[in-house]
Amino acid sequence: MSGASDTVGDGVRALRAGRLVAFPTETVYGLGADATNRSALRRLFELKGRPPSHPVIVHLAAGDLDEVLTPWVRFVPPAARALGEACWPGPLTLVLPRAPAVPDEVTGGRDSVGVRVPDQRLAQQLLSAFGGGVAAPSANRFGRVSPTTAAHVQADLNGDVDVILDGGPTRVGLESTIVDCSSDEPVVLRLGGVPSETLAAVLGVAPPLCTDGRRSAPGTMASHYAPAVPVVLVEAAEVRPRAAALLAAGRRVGLLAAAATPDVPAALEVLPAPRAPDALARRLYSLLRDADRRGLDVLLVVPPSGGGLAAAVRDRLQRAAGAGASP
Numbered sequence: 144m145s146g147a148s149d150t151v152g153d154g155v156r157a158l159r160a161g162r163l164v165a166f167p168t169e170t171v172y173g174l175g176a177d178a179t180n181r182s183a184l185r186r187l188f189e190l191k192g193r194p195p196s197h198p199v200i201v202h203l204a205a206g207d208l209d210e211v212l213t214p215w216v217r218f219v220p221p222a223a224r225a226l227g228e229a230c231w232p233g234p235l236t237l238v239l240p241r242a243p244a245v246p247d248e249v250t251g252g253r254d255s256v257g258v259r260v261p262d263q264r265l266a267q268q269l270l271s272a273f274g275g276g277v278a279a280p281s282a283n284r285f286g287r288v289s290p291t292t293a294a295h296v297q298a299d300l301n302g303d304v305d306v307i308l309d310g311g312p313t314r315v316g317l318e319s320t321i322v323d324c325s326s327d328e329p330v331v332l333r334l335g336g337v338p339s340e341t342l343a344a345v346l347g348v349a350p351p352l353c354t355d356g357r358r359s360a361p362g363t364m365a366s367h368y369a370p371a372v373p374v375v376l377v378e379a380a381e382v383r384p385r386a387a388a389l390l391a392a393g394r395r396v397g398l399l400a401a402a403a404t405p406d407v408p409a410a411l412e413v414l415p416a417p418r419a420p421d422a423l424a425r426r427l428y429s430l431l432r433d434a435d436r437r438g439l440d441v442l443l444v445v446p447p448s449g450g451g452l453a454a455a456v457r458d459r460l461q462r463a464a465g466a467g468a469s470p
């Protein structure tokens with residue numbers, strides 16, 4: 144059984160016993176297993192309903208970069224060192240050449256491993272008291288949007304997870320940025336909590352994006368970030384006519400808008416989306432879950448413009464729209 148009263152001590156005992164622990168990070172909640180315990184890792188994949196070829200991120204306690212990474216990686220390329228020193232603890236995952244001892248269950252059999260030092264008090268307490276790496280995907284079932292509250296975790300994994308640590312709503316609200324530093328040129332595999340502008344400032348040059356899953360962050364395909372309701376991206380000026388036509392056809396229509404939308408029909412169900420990109424990122428997955436709960440037929444979305452976290456929000460919304468059936 145798990146509940147609101149679970150403590151870091153419960154989490155550490157569960158990890159040591161090969162059981163699973165849901166815990167908050169600054170991005171989304173993770174579902175953690177001892178990253179050296181193969182049977183715990185297999186249970187993790189089963190519970191998530193996730194194919195074994197999908198690698199998971201190893202979460203590590205904060206500390207000296209070389210000491211933190213030595214058990215997990217063969218070497219630390221200069222770009223990774225610069226990024227780790229600038230952005231950790233924080234919402235950045237580095238893909239690095241794996242050390243031979245890292246279980247295949249973590250890496251999906253690849254020659255690389257994804258590692259991250261999260262910036263969240265309970266996560267850091269858990270990691271430092273446990274004293275090892277915690278392999279953790281987002282704590283949702285395969286194919287659902289990531290959980291940003293303990294209640295989301297309960298709703299998705301109810302009963303199947305041994306311990307849930309409740310740290311309240313997560314601060315960033317979107318998953319970590321993933322940068323592959325395992326070959327000569329760093330490449331961004333997933334946009335996320337560290338904006339591209341920050342990566343460019345640290346590296347002196349903007350790393351290229353390869354976020355379509357081709358180069359390899361399996362599991363970044365569209366359906367992974369989509370709610371059940373079909374999402375349609377529109378410009379602010381299109382909302383009124385699109386909504387009117389759908390409502391006239393008897394559909395229940397929601398709106399999630401990062402910009403002002405003039406004169407919308409009264410029957411449109413407007414979700415309370417913040418306009419500021421960071422606040423929208425923080426609320427996004429809760430709003431998408433609300434859209435599902437309301438049983439909408441269509442969710443019209445006006446994405447945010449601009450840089451910073453707005454780019455990662457747009458990325459998730461485009462995936463959500465790409466995955467849905469057309470209304």
Ligand code: TXA
Nearest residue numbers: 170173198199255256257280281318319360361362363
């Ligand atoms: O913010 C986050 O990153 C959250 C929190 C819990 O840390 N975790 C998360 O995990 O989003 P997950 O498993 O839902 O997504 C991790 C992504 C997957 O797309 C996976 O393919 C990619 O990271 N990944 C992990 N290790 C990799 C590797 N060695 N090479 C390429 N991609 C990797």
Ligand code: MG
Nearest residue numbers: 280281289367
């Ligand atoms: Mg995930």
